[in-house]
Amino acid sequence: MTVKPSASDSLRIEDVPDPVPAAHEMLVNGLAIGVCGTDREIAGGEYGYAPPGRDRLVLGHESLGRVQSAPADSGFNAGDLVVGVVRRPDPVPCGACARGEFDMCRNGRYTERGIKEIDGYGSEQWCVEIDYAVRVDPALEDVGMLMEPTTIVAKAWEQVRRVGERAYFEPQRVLVTGAGPIGLLAALLSVQQGFETHVLDRVTDGPKPGIVEALGATYHHDDIDAVAEKLQPDVVLEATGAGPVVFGAIAGTGSYGIVCLTGVSPAGRHLRIDAGAVNRELVLENDAVVGSVNANLRHYRQAADALARADRDWLARLITRRVPLQHAEQAFAAQRDDVKVVVTLDA
Numbered sequence: 001m002t003v004k005p006s007a008s009d010s011l012r013i014e015d016v017p018d019p020v021p022a023a024h025e026m027l028v029n030g031l032a033i034g035v036c037g038t039d040r041e042i043a044g045g046e047y048g049y050a051p052p053g054r055d056r057l058v059l060g061h062e063s064l065g066r067v068q069s070a071p072a073d074s075g076f077n078a079g080d081l082v083v084g085v086v087r088r089p090d091p092v093p094c095g096a097c098a099r100g101e102f103d104m105c106r107n108g109r110y111t112e113r114g115i116k117e118i119d120g121y122g123s124e125q126w127c128v129e130i131d132y133a134v135r136v137d138p139a140l141e142d143v144g145m146l147m148e149p150t151t152i153v154a155k156a157w158e159q160v161r162r163v164g165e166r167a168y169f170e171p172q173r174v175l176v177t178g179a180g181p182i183g184l185l186a187a188l189l190s191v192q193q194g195f196e197t198h199v200l201d202r203v204t205d206g207p208k209p210g211i212v213e214a215l216g217a218t219y220h221h222d223d224i225d226a227v228a229e230k231l232q233p234d235v236v237l238e239a240t241g242a243g244p245v246v247f248g249a250i251a252g253t254g255s256y257g258i259v260c261l262t263g264v265s266p267a268g269r270h271l272r273i274d275a276g277a278v279n280r281e282l283v284l285e286n287d288a289v290v291g292s293v294n295a296n297l298r299h300y301r302q303a304a305d306a307l308a309r310a311d312r313d314w315l316a317r318l319i320t321r322r323v324p325l326q327h328a329e330q331a332f333a334a335q336r337d338d339v340k341v342v343v344t345l346d347a
C-alpha cells in the first residue's frame, strides 16, 4: 500500500521487493493496518515524506502482525502477535532521543514508519527491529491494530498525571472531547483509572453514543461551554482539534484543571476569543494546558497492558469497517458512522 507524498490521490497497491530481515530484525506477516487522519492526509498529498532517494512510501503506522521468524534470544518467537513502533530517534541524537524519549524529540530529525522517511507497515510482510517491536496479547488478534492509537492516549494520560503531580492531585471527573478512536480510547483509559468519565461529540446517532455508554461513561452532544460549565472537569482530554472546543475546554475546567491537547487543527481558521478571560482562568485556577503527540516504548507497554485488560467485545465495536488490501482505497473514503477503519493484509 504505497503513496507518493505530496501528490494527491497517489494511493496504489503494488508489488514491492520482499523484505529481508537484518540481524537485529524479525520478519512479520502483516495482519491488519488501521487507517487514521494522518494516513488520509498523506494519501491526499498534504503530508508525508518518502525515504531518501525514492518517490514512493509504504503507508501504514497502526500495525499488527504475526512473527514469521525472529532472531534466537530476541525474546520473540514465530507466531507471536506484534506491533511495530512508529517513530525512530533522530541520528544526532538530541537529549530526549538519547534517553529513549524520541516522542519528545527536540530537533525534529526523527523518522517515522509510514509517515516520515521510512516505509510503513502496510504490506503483507514487513521487518522490524527487535527493539522496536512490542508483543500483543494473543487474544487481541482482531483488535491489536488499536495498539498504536492507544499508545497516543497512554502518553497523554501520563502527561496529565505528571502535570497534575506538581501539587496535590486527586482528579475525579474527566471530560473527553471527540468520540473518534483517540477519544474513545482515552475514555477507556479514564474508566480504567476509576475516573467519572464524560465524552462529548457532535453526533446524536450512529455507534458512538452506545460505545461510550457501554464503557460506563456518559455521552454528551451539547455545546462544549454548556457541558464544561455543568461538569467542571478536573481533566479534559481534547481529541477534536477544533478551535472552539479547545478554547471551550480551556475555559471550562474546574480549579487546578488540566487540559491535554491531542488533536491537530488545520491552520488558517480564525476564532474570536477573549484572551484576557482565558488568561484569568489559567492563572486564578492554577490551570495547565499541555500538548501531547506520539509515544515512546514505555507508552507502548502501557497501551499493551490497557488493551489486555479491556473488554474485547467493546474494542471490536471501535472497528466499524474492515477492507481487504486489494480494495484499500475504500478505507480512505470516510463514511458516515466510521469509527476506526482497518485494512486487512492476510486475505
Ligand SMILES: [Zn+2]
Pocket: 035, 036, 037, 038, 039, 061, 062
Ligand atoms: Zn494513526
Ligand SMILES: [Zn+2]
Pocket: 089, 090, 093, 094, 095, 096, 097, 098, 102, 104, 105, 106, 107, 108, 109, 110
Ligand atoms: Zn531527537
